[in-house]
Amino acid sequence: MINATLKQLSAQLAGKKISSVELTQIYLDRIAALNPALNAYITTNAETSLAQARAADALLAGGKAQALTGIPIAQKDIFCAKGWRTTCGSKMLENFIAPYDAHVIEQFNKAGAVNLGKTNMDEFAMGSSNETSYFGPVRNPWDRNSVPGGSSGGAACAVAARLCAAATGTDTGGSIRQPAALCGISGIKPTYGTVSRYGMIAFASSLDQAGPMARSVEDLALMLNVMTGFDTRDSTSLQRDKEDYARDLAKPLNGLRIGLPKEFFAEGLSNDVAQAVEAAIAEYKKLGATVVDISLPNSRLSVPVYYVLAPAEASSNLSRFDGVRYGYRAPEYSDLTDMYEKTRAQGFGAEVKRRIMIGTYVLSHGYYDAYYLQAQKIRRLIAQDFTEAFKQCDVIMGPTSPSTAFNLGEKGDDPVQMYLSDIYTIAVNLAGLPGMSIPCGFGKNNMPVGLQIIGNYFAEAEMLNVAHQYQLATDWHSRAPQEI
Secondary structure: OOOOOHHHHHHHHHOOOOOHHHHHHHHHHHHHHHHHHHOOEEEEOHHHHHHHHHHHHHHHHOOOOOOOOOOEEEEEOOEOOOOOEOOOOOHHHOOOEOOOOOHHHHHHHHHOOEEEEEEOOOHHHOOOOOOOOOOOOOOEOOEOOEOOOOOOHHHHHHHHOOOOOEEEEEEOOOOOHHHHHHHOOEEEEOOOOOOOOOOEOOOOOOOOEEEEEEOOHHHHHHHHHHHOOOOOOOOOOOOOOOOOOOOOOOOOOOOOEEEEEHHHHOOOOOHHHHHHHHHHHHHHHHOOOEEEEEOOHHHHHHHHHHHHHHHHHHHHHHHHOOOOOOOOOOOOOOOHHHHHHHHHHHHOOHHHHHHHHHHHHHOOOOOHHHHHHHHHHHHHHHHHHHHHHOOOOOEEEEEOOOOOOOEOOOOOOOHHHHHHHHOOOHHHHHHOOOEEEEEEEEOHHHOEEEEEEEOOOOOHHHHHHHHHHHHHHOOHHHOOOOOO
């Protein structure tokens, strides 16, 4: 049962082969047994989850079920969920109970899905390894001495370890795709604005985007059908008609043009990852696709651009955490200014403080033009590179991450090396494009490798078809860690 797809689980529930309560209890038991070692979840509430499961069973019995009714889903702890502790992986929000639901949570509630719990994450989504969480690092289920990727590492770990049927994540610079690659699962970041950010605790508002994480591409399509949709409460939400993202999954790939950016296969890419990605491209050729060599010349600047723009937005967004209205407050202080300073010094972790300081610096008088404004200009050039590339190809492919999962603590003392973990993913966020990662093999030490697929704006259905056809021809996505 734990290896079933969302479609299979839905059929089992509809056919009364299993109840939502029974299915939810299976996952709750697995969480109780495995989470102490993996640390994928920050918060669970069996009573609330089982109550949702009973409500779902009533919908099923009354013939009012939807595709995800009764299916247990894990929610990244960046989404506010009414009555649930919502921490964003930070001491600053350690005891915060959300008074309302994020749009994404509302959508799953309307669909009748069960919230299994809130998954661990890098603090305020700042990190590439899930080691900056106040609640401790998540461990990769393929090798518990390795990182799962970040910031959605808890969600990726939970899906890979079969601690949920699927999960939600967020992607600011690769935080769905990179952990999906390192944990051997599928994940997609949709076009910016297709999923509402209402109730999603902000890191960098022009980059943050929610998306699903699951074991198969077909599951991602079903999740996207629920998550997307216009929301008047989010000024960046796009007013578009709802789509069925599973509509094109059966299309053959004859004539598909795959763009291979030379910048994605240059120095810095490990040999084992390159070999797995090249094998995946060869498989696509067998499926009828052709390969086009392309260039994204400004993509090499995506990391420095990102680490000017994202910290700048973070310094503004995180100014609300001051100890006055909600969240952590320093226990001892002499006056208001001292309370601000001590609260933020004690409540934020080292990586969050680093990014706030960088962001404040690049926005300061005398440096705004030299750093922030220049970064915005290069961001436009990066987006233009993709526009030109898509005149030559239908999708762009390459590695998701330059290496397989690295060891816990390996890059903790070298922030620049940590930042380079997202070198292939960041440009997609800067351009606002959809991107996804699917398993395409294994590298050294039998660790998963991810293939990144990038599409043009609103091309999610086409991308999902491209990925699904590959998964029909291979079985990498069905592999599970031995200890699970």
